[in-house]
Amino acid sequence: MPTTELIESFSEFAKAKVDQAGNDLSIDDLYDEWRTQHPPSDDLLAIKASLRDMENGETGRSFDDFAAEFRRQNGIRETP
Numbered sequence: 330m331p332t333t334e335l336i337e338s339f340s341e342f343a344k345a346k347v348d349q350a351g352n353d354l355s356i357d358d359l360y361d362e363w364r365t366q367h368p369p370s371d372d373l374l375a376i377k378a379s380l381r382d383m384e385n386g387e388t389g390r391s392f393d394d395f396a397a398e399f400r401r402q403n404g405i406r407e408t409p
Contacts, residue, residue, distance in 0.1 A: 339363050 343359045368376075400407055 335367075338367065342366075 339360065342363045343356075346354060346359055346362070397407075399405070
């Protein structure tokens, strides 16, 4: 979406929120909420790719496997 459309979309969203909740909302809170509802397209593509992988049985590796490899690569001993 072009930048001007993003600005207009955020502006409309922010005005509606302020009309509903009053002026107690900060611009940062408004933007965070708007961004949650309108993620960047590259984030959306990554999420869709991950969901597609999961549907095809790819679930990644366990944290324990990752942690063991990380400790080994960085010379960190496992604590009891």
